[in-house]
Amino acid sequence: MKKLMSIVIIFLLGLFTIKGVEAADAPVSIGHAIISVNYDLPVYFVKGNENLQGDKAVQYFKNYFSIRDQRKDVEVKEEYLNIGTFDINVVGEYEIKLSFVGRSTLRVSEIITVYVIEEDTLAPEVYILRDNINYNVTKPVPKNEKESEEERVRKFIKSLNLTVRDNVDGLIELTEEHFTGVAEIDSTNLNGQYEITLTVSDSAGNTYTKNAIVTIKDITGPVIYNPTNVSTRRNKPVEYKNHVVIEDNFNEREELEVWYTIEKLTYEKVDGEEQIVLTEVSEVDFSKLGEFVITVHAKDTSGNLAATKQYKVIIENGISLPLLVFIINGVLLLIGGALVATFVISHKKNQKGA
Incomplete structure (x- = not known):
């Protein structure tokens, strides 16, 4: 009977062990996948754009999406994308949809609306160039430590924190070529004023131009x-x-x-x-x-x-005189004890040698 019970227990333990292995090997779902859309990319396209003809459109719109599943990036494949009736040769409004089924088996999707237009007639938009700009004053520095003109211009442009967006070209990065008058700005000239001009054109030749007054101010505390x-x-x-x-x-x-x-x-x-x-x-x-x-x-x-x-x-509280005397006496006693011990050891060695 005992032998039979032992066999049953071993069999049951075996079942539990096998079941545990299967559970460990099974996929673990942390949550559904996440699709992100890059809204910095343009959603207006001029009719006949060569980059969006035929199958090129699918490849192009793949760049608008990213997928993350189970804490890992997932490649955006063509089969996930549905461009519907999109036709770059026909003016209109279209929906581009990306669908994906992650390890959680839940389907997620995102849609962007894009437009095919006859021609691009809109200039880029700048967010936001104020009419009057206060630029922080700086100390004069020795000639050998001065920044180059290019460095000064780049620093000023960065301080403006401008965003330039075009309906067709998307984001446009500003460089020193877009400005006039910036090189003349002397940040050590407190209360000095300078006029600058920003000019930005898109690929269709539409141009945005604006003037602004830059005043050197001390706006930073010690x-x-x-x-x-x-x-x-x-x-x-x-x-x-x-x-x-x-x-x-x-x-x-x-x-x-x-x-x-x-x-x-x-x-x-x-x-x-x-x-x-x-x-x-x-x-x-x-x-x-x-x-x-x-x-x-x-x-x-x-x-x-x-x-x-x-x-x-x-x-x-400093060391009091009685405490100081006590410490000194203690040190002297230690030194005296060490000297006595040294003398005794030396004396014994001499006796043995004799």
């Missing part, structure tokens, strides 16, 4: 770098302000208005709980034990304020 805590002993005053580093994009350190607020940190019990209490004082009192919280403030000549930073002056 930067206070993280100061470190200062520690000392009671009745031992130390300098606690000079180590603070403050820089500005235009003003030198001595031109900045810098001030400090000082607060004595204490702990008080409120409703049975210990809480921090800060009391503003005029100076650090080095005769008192404890901590003082120092807040650093700074303002440049244009009135821009720095983000404040804080650090502590920590005043600790």
Whole structure:
């Protein structure tokens, strides 16, 4: 009977083991697939476009979609795409649909609407070039450290944060060739004004042009770098302000208005709980034990304020005279003990040698 029971148990364990392997090998679904659409690509096409003739259209529209399934990118294949009745030679509105069945067995799809137009008559649109632009002032730098004209122009264009979009050409990247007057901008000339012109044309020759006035302004406050805590002993005053580093994009350190607020940190019990209490004082009192919280403030000549930073002056109790005497005596005892031990060992060695 015992032998029969053992066989049954082994058989059941075998079944559970086989079933566990099958479950482990089965596909695991994390969620349905995700289709993303690149909306930066154009959805208007001029009738007769060679890139969209016949089977080329399917290849072209594949670039508008991306698929991600089970945390992995999936290649967009032609069989996933349905361009319907799209015909680049017929003016009209068309739907382009991408469908995909992921490992979860759920079908997902996305649709974009595209247009075939007779001709492109619209100029690119610029988002957004203001009529008046404030450009941040900078310090003059030595000649050997100056940026090249190309670098200065590129930096200015990037600061505008413009987006140029054309209905047919899609996104247009701005370069120095699209601007006039930018090379003349001197960012060290506070309150200086310069006129610039932006001109952008699409592949059909439609042109966008706009003028703007650039004014050099100080719009950035000073930067206070993280100061470190200062520690000392009671009745031992130390300098606690000079180590603070403050820089500005235009003003030198001595031109900045810098001030400090000082607060004595204490702990008080409120409703049975210990809480921090800060009391503003005029100076650090080095005769008192404890901590003082120092807040650093700074303002440049244009009135821009720095983000404040804080650090502590920590005043600790120095070693008292009795404690110092005790420590010295302890050290002397250790040294004396070591000398005695050395003498005893040396004496024993000499006796053995004799």
